[in-house]
Amino acid sequence: MSGLGTSLRKALIVARREYLQRVRTRSFAIMTVIVALLGFLIAMLPLGFRFLAGDTQTRIGIVSEVTDLPVDPITTLRVTLDTASAGPAGTITGRYTLSSVSDPAAARDQVVGGSLDGLLTIRRGSDGDLAFEYFSKASEDEPSVQILRQAAAALAIQDRLTRAGIDPASQAGLFAATGFLVSPVDPGATSPESANGVLGFALNILMFTAILTYGYWVATSVAEEKGSRVMELLVQAATPNQLLSGKVLGAGAAGLTQYAALVAGGIGGFLLQEPVSRLVLGSRATPSIADAASSEVNVSLPLLLSFGLYFVLGFTLYAGLYAAAGSLVGRVQDAQQVGTPITMLAMVGYVGTVGAAAAPDAPWVAVMSQIPFWSPSFMVFRIANGTVALGEVLLSIGLLLVGIMVVLLIAARIYRAGVLLYGQRPSLRGLISAARSG
Numbered sequence: 001m002s003g004l005g006t007s008l009r010k011a012l013i014v015a016r017r018e019y020l021q022r023v024r025t026r027s028f029a030i031m032t033v034i035v036a037l038l039g040f041l042i043a044m045l046p047l048g049f050r051f052l053a054g055d056t057q058t059r060i061g062i063v064s065e066v067t068d069l070p071v072d073p074i075t076t077l078r079v080t081l082d083t084a085s086a087g088p089a090g091t092i093t094g095r096y097t098l099s100s101v102s103d104p105a106a107a108r109d110q111v112v113g114g115s116l117d118g119l120l121t122i123r124r125g126s127d128g129d130l131a132f133e134y135f136s137k138a139s140e141d142e143p144s145v146q147i148l149r150q151a152a153a154a155l156a157i158q159d160r161l162t163r164a165g166i167d168p169a170s171q172a173g174l175f176a177a178t179g180f181l182v183s184p185v186d187p188g189a190t191s192p193e194s195a196n197g198v199l200g201f202a203l204n205i206l207m208f209t210a211i212l213t214y215g216y217w218v219a220t221s222v223a224e225e226k227g228s229r230v231m232e233l234l235v236q237a238a239t240p241n242q243l244l245s246g247k248v249l250g251a252g253a254a255g256l257t258q259y260a261a262l263v264a265g266g267i268g269g270f271l272l273q274e275p276v277s278r279l280v281l282g283s284r285a286t287p288s289i290a291d292a293a294s295s296e297v298n299v300s301l302p303l304l305l306s307f308g309l310y311f312v313l314g315f316t317l318y319a320g321l322y323a324a325a326g327s328l329v330g331r332v333q334d335a336q337q338v339g340t341p342i343t344m345l346a347m348v349g350y351v352g353t354v355g356a357a358a359a360p361d362a363p364w365v366a367v368m369s370q371i372p373f374w375s376p377s378f379m380v381f382r383i384a385n386g387t388v389a390l391g392e393v394l395l396s397i398g399l400l401l402v403g404i405m406v407v408l409l410i411a412a413r414i415y416r417a418g419v420l421l422y423g424q425r426p427s428l429r430g431l432i433s434a435a436r437s438g
Contacts, residue, residue, distance in 0.1 A: 007242055014246020015253065022217060022254040032261045038206065039262035039304075043269025045199060058144050061101035061110070064122040066130065070162040073122055073155060074098045080151035111135055120148070122155075128163070130156040200353070200384035203307050204377050206262075208350040211315050211376070212343055214255040215322040216336070218247050222326030222415075223335035244408075244415045248319045255315055259308055266304055306383050306393075313400045314376030318346060320404070320411035327415045349374030353381040360387040370396050372403025 022028055064073050081096040101107040101119065110116040118136030125131040132152045138145050325338045352374060356365045360382060369378040369388070375396040382388040 007239070010239075011242045011245040011249065014243055015249035018221060018247055018250025019253045021221075022251065023257060028254070028258075032258050035258045036261040036265035039265030040269040041265075042199070042202060043266040044273065045202075057097060058095060058117045059097045059099075059115075060148070061107040061116050061119045062098055062122070063101045063104050063107070063119065066122055066124050069122075069159060071155075071158060074100060076155050076158065077120075077148075077151045080154045081147060108135055111137070117144070118148070120152070130159050132156075200381040201357070203303075203380050203384055204350060204353050207307065207311055207314065207376055207380055208346060210255060210258075210311060211318050211346060214251050214315055215318045215342070216339060217251045217254070218319045219322035219326035219335040219339050221247060221251070222323055223329050223331060239416075241412050241416065244320070244323050244412055247323050248316060248408075251319060252312065252315055256308075256312065259311060263304055263308070303383060307380050309397070310376040310380050310400075313397070313404065317372060317400070317404050317407055318342060320408045321345075324411040324414035345373055346377075349377035353377055356381060360385050366392065370399055372400045372407075375400050 062074050062077070066073075078096060078098050081098075104119065104121065107116060107119045111119050118134055118138065121133040121135070123131045123133070130152075134145065134148065136145070321342045322339055325342060326335045329335050329338055349368070352368055356362070356368075356378065359365065365378065365382070368374050369382060369392065379388065379393060379396050383393070
């Protein structure tokens with residue numbers, strides 16, 4: 001037990017040294033700020049999609065020169081506009097704010113100044129029909145103008161029906177919503193262009209970049225210490241296995257520090273969603289954060305935690321490989337070269353998710369999700385898209401843990417032999433020989 005405690009203590013000493021070397025650099029501080037900002041932006045994705053979809057507050061002034069309208073024009077227009085711009089599942093969004101205007105000239109100035117988006121004037125033409133004039137910076141082709149045109153047409157039809165002697169109760173039946181059901185060929189299909197698909201790609205890119213970045217930290221650190229002969233001193237104080245464990249733990253802790261910044265930025269984004277939504281999208285009441293996320297993109301704390309778990313496990317797997325590769329060379333440049341096959345191995349999972357977007361439930365996607373080298377990329381992508389069962393997640397985590405144990409055992413043998421080899425060019429034969437003799 002005392003031997004195990006000594007080994008753990010020495011590994012932690014190496015980890016502390018590795019961690020402090022990383023976090024005290026200016027580049028680490030800059031990257032941490034960038035990662036925190038990225039977490040904030042990911043959390044704000046629902047708001048971004050709603051903004052890009054045109055879910056903004058449109059403020060319209062109404063001037064009615066017609067005194068014999070059978071209905072209140074503002075109320076009728078608002079109901080039609082809200083129905084036409086309804087959100088998912090028919091949710092009324094309240095995107096339009098209508099107000100009566102008593103001074104048309106001042107209202108036009110407000111449109112020019114931006115405090116009003118448009119001014120709608122209602123008149124009665126020489127033929128007795130209602131006529132509308134919309135003064136706005138928006139073009140005729142913009143969705144908001146097209147929806148307003150529909151609302152104006154509905155108001156004009158109601159006026160015609162009233163003048164034709166049809167009472168309002170009968171008109172209500174004429175204007176009742178028509179049932180229209182869309183039946184997809186594949187109800188479970190996920191569009192690769194959906195908001196959740198974009199989120200899955202964003203997290204996958206972050207996963208791939210983080211694992212490679214922190215993995216190269218381990219490889220270059222080992223190569224640098226070996227090239228400067230510092231390794232000769234370190235192996236006198238700790239065993240190669242302790243050095244390997246310390247390197248992985250130290251670089252992993254530095255990575256988790258940046259991941260904590262990502263989560264902190266994400267939490268900040270969640271907390272600011274509603275006030276920012278009110279500021280950007282208008283003064284209407286904003287749905288709850290959970291409702292907004294579920295209707296646009298499923299950004300949730302469990303998803304971020306799942307990302308963190310797969311990042312830690314994926315990094316541990318690849319860090320062992322990078323440490324073994326770095327131990328075979330004595331220069332940082334060579335470490336980048338010998339690490340290229342490992343990078344290509346990780347890239348298979350990253351690129352594979354591009355094809356998975358078109359068929360997230362395909363059998364090959366399920367298989368790739370269980371292979372330890374690629375399960376972090378595939379599982380994070382599938383979790384973001386909501387196309388994976390809990391049992392599959394648990395199985396992939398179990399297989400990933402087994403894979404980590406196997407990789408670290410092999411990496412330790414290579415590391416033990418590699419840290420003492422100086423002046424030898426890395427080769428596949430040398431790698432296999434080191435693994436057998438370690």
